[in-house]
Amino acid sequence: MSTLEPFLLRALAASLALAIVAAPLGSLVIWNRMAYFGETISQASLIGIALGLALGTDITAPVIFVTLVVAGLLILLSRQKVVPLDAILGLMHHGALALGVIATLSLRGPAVDLMGYLFGDIFAVTTTDLYWIYGGGAVVLGVLAWLWQPMLRLAVHEELASAEGVNRDLVKAAFIVLLSLTIAIAIKIVGALLVIAFLIVPAVAARPLSSTPERMALLAAAIAVLSVILGIALSLNFDVPGGPSIVLFMALIAGISVASAAFARRS
Template identity: 85%
Template sequence: MIELEPFLLRALAASLALAVVAAPLGSLVIWNRMAYFGETISQASLIGIALGLFLGIDITAPVIAVTLAMAGLLILLSRQKVVPLDAILGLMHHGALALGVIATMRLSGPGVDLMGYLFGDVFAVTTSDLYWVFGGGALVLAVLSRLWQPMLRLAVHEELASAEGVNRNVIKAVFIVLLSLTIAIAIKIVGALLVIAFLIVPAVAARPLSSTPERMAVLAALVAVASVLLGLGLSVNFDVPGGPAIVLVMALIAGLSVASAALGRRT
């Protein structure tokens, strides 16, 4: 019987939990066409990391605060009509990344493991991180299960859902809070640059194979779980970074899924 080291068990537990949480949320991100929005929020998490390191506290709470602040700012800026939203997202995306990198290096000193925060270090997950992942993940899933139908209806047809009584402002705000929380608890696993990929790539893989939204969320979770197992195996056996290995497997599965669906339609 193979005995797993404690650090590997923590990495496996955190990654699998995040895979299950990210699948339905990532599906909603795709349905709402908010991938670039989520990417911009994830880049802002570096500013929260710098703040947490500067204050000498766990980075999760500052990252949540900063990502929520960035989401609120993006919502406000999206209401102006001078510059298109995609241009605003491009501006904030690169600006937040640049500020986050500079702030992390300046406030934390030259010895900071910037690569770990950019791409994650799943094998450095601590017991405290597991509390955040399982506690935050349970909260996200509980809220999603309660508001799944309103969120889905808004994604399908926002105006119709609003006319039928769905409070789109409240539902959108809750969704953004859930997205920010998930990004914050995923930072140590896949890093600021790859966290949104962890959310949306399994959903991309599941979409061609799904006839209902619920089936897509379940298949996305299965793809994510399989990618975690294969990615961590790849990392352990070939000495490659864990987070990027997981995302690479996800991307390969998604590529095969989309390619097979496209070829199937031609025949």
């Protein structure tokens, strides 16, 4: 198969861009211990997919809308003291997934490829998807560059950062909007069930090897890019799904990194 096939070029362009965008954001997710928060938002994206299919439009805008609504709802619910936040996340995580699956499969018309939305179809990326990924990615990276230091300070010590003048609510809201946007534009590539892995697994792999936050973000991007190349190669040569193949290599690299760091500490 020629490496110049248009579908392959689009797949590479989309996944490599997403790898670079997701790396610093995923690092912040790890530092803020928000992996489960992101997972809940990603599961809710299925509701947005169902909405887009029902309206007969591109799914990206409806997914962005739904993920932002769910993120806002989670922020409000996190302020109540009746039930712990992890219980709220568990409730919404499974409830949103169930509602999304039911809504998607209940649509009338052509059969819906639910597996494609759950696990992505990297080789089905269109030119319109690339516009969303590169446009949205540029916005995410621009805002991250602007708010990088305040976000880091909140992750290290929230109360101290707030006392030093960091607008805690504004920075947190911006971070959650960026997380929702990234999840929405990543759905087509790795699907609702794997999107959060694309965000956090490279960061997990990079953490034992990094001495500074910036080094961790850069190394996470490099690991994600390597995983994309290896995952697409595996998919093309063995006819297996592209998104899961990429995440598999990310997980293997992360496992090696964490195991090596643990072994080095015992020595």
